[in-house]
Amino acid sequence: MHAESPSSPVTTRQEPNRRFSVAPMMDWTDRHYRYFARLISRHALLYTEMVTTGAVLHGDPERFLGYSAEEQPLALQLGGSNPQELAQCAVLAERAGYAEVNLNVGCPSDRVQNNMIGACLMAHPALVGDCVKAMQDACSTPITVKHRIGINGRESYEELCDFVGTVHAAGCTSFTVHARIAILEGLSPKENREIPPLKYEVVHQLKRDFPQLEISLNGGLTDLEVMQAQLSYVDGVMVGREAYHNPWLLSEVDHRFFGDDHPLPSRIEVMALMRPYIERHIAAGGQMHHITRHMLGLFQGLPGARHFRRELSTTIHRTDKPLALYDALLEQMQARVG
Ligand SMILES: Cc1cc2nc3c(=O)[nH]c(=O)nc-3n(C[C@H](O)[C@H](O)[C@H](O)COP(=O)(O)O)c2cc1C
Incomplete structure (x- = not known):
């Protein structure tokens, strides 16, 4: 009560x-x-x-x-x-x-x-x-x-x-x-x-x-x-x-x-929706991890959460093609969480 x-x-x-x-x-x-x-x-x-x-x-x-x-x-x-x-x-x-x-x-x-x-x-x-x-x-x-x-x-x-x-x-x-x-x-x-x-x-x-x-x-x-x-x-x-x-x-x-029951994007769709934003940031001279460091918890509690976090916090610093890493990760997560 x-x-x-x-x-x-x-x-x-x-x-x-x-x-x-x-x-x-x-x-x-x-x-x-x-x-x-x-x-x-x-x-x-x-x-x-x-x-x-x-x-x-x-x-x-x-x-x-x-x-x-x-x-x-x-x-x-x-x-x-x-x-x-x-x-x-x-x-x-x-x-x-x-x-x-x-x-x-x-x-x-x-x-x-x-x-x-x-x-x-x-x-x-x-x-x-x-x-x-x-x-x-x-x-x-x-x-x-x-x-x-x-x-x-x-x-x-x-x-x-x-x-x-x-x-x-x-x-x-x-x-x-x-x-x-x-x-x-x-x-x-x-x-x-x-x-x-x-x-x-x-x-x-x-x-x-x-x-x-x-x-x-x-x-x-x-x-x-x-x-x-x-x-x-x-x-x-x-x-x-x-x-x-x-x-x-x-x-x-x-x-x-x-009280708004609009349809929700999935986590994968959120990842996809972030891509053009990341692309624009990189084109303006920024780095992908400025953005993706805030996304590390997106898959918390789901299969592949640790892999997602590791790719975006560690592997990201070892690649000169961050968007390719992002795209590959999107596919991997899609395969894991459907
Ligand atoms: C990393 C971090 C930075 C924070 N910076 C601010 C700030 O700039 N201004 C502010 O009023 N409170 C700041 N706080 C306090 C939060 O606004 C909030 O009052 C506090 O974390 C308690 O809420 P929570 O238990 O839901 O996290 C910060 C908290 C954290 C964890």
Whole structure:
């Protein structure tokens, strides 16, 4: 039995559907992963890797903001804490057509803390509010915040409510909550995704106390049944590592979370659909493994999964004809999985 359905949040901007999203992950959810993931789910909201305001404003705009139209609906995640710079980035994101701009208040890395980016901002709710307000004033793209349930030294539920309440008062109506605290000293970012315990009940309580807000749950979700059950308590689920390591999980998402029963491509068809994209990337001077490194888990759990992974992670580096290897692999996998 589940608790009563949460009430719908009140929003005014053109909001993407956030019932199921794939988390922002540095080095993992780049445009190539997103193009691939989109072939498996039409509706999952996809997030970019975090991009710092400095990179957007002073780096190569195509590198940091560029994407393929097919990746939509797509949200840009920004790292920063300077309201004016974030506002400038939000304007560029709006021009680039992103469906949402998300502010990272969850990343615990030391490198980002030194620049006042990520989870350390949970200790500065008013500043996060100023950032959200500046971004909202500058553009009409929805602005959201991804955060933790706390940071060490600021772990009480009251402090979490103070954070969410303050940022909400500044105008934010959609929050994605990674249901564990971040420990800002002594743990690596990886340990900070594993050691602090998951506390889904804290996120459920947050939704009950802020029923007017859209609250999405993140952290440790691997099972579609569990995710669906969570939607009795929260408005959306965000999945990170499982969506990356086991991308075929996404094949059930449109049906289960968005009520869309369109026919699904097979894994072999997904491989075939990736081929022209890979070809274009190579023709533009790129390397095949930039793309295929994100596909290693495609056949997880099926015969030949290990062979597929090995060909694309090891053999690929020993050939000067990567597309021929890809075509041969496609035939081999077709023979194995039918
Ligand atoms: C390789 C990797 C990179 C990540 N990079 C980011 C990031 O750029 N921004 C962010 O908010 N979270 C980042 N995260 C955290 C994820 O978004 C997510 O909150 C976390 O992995 C918990 O969800 P999961 O248990 O479903 O993986 C990263 C996680 C991983 C594994």
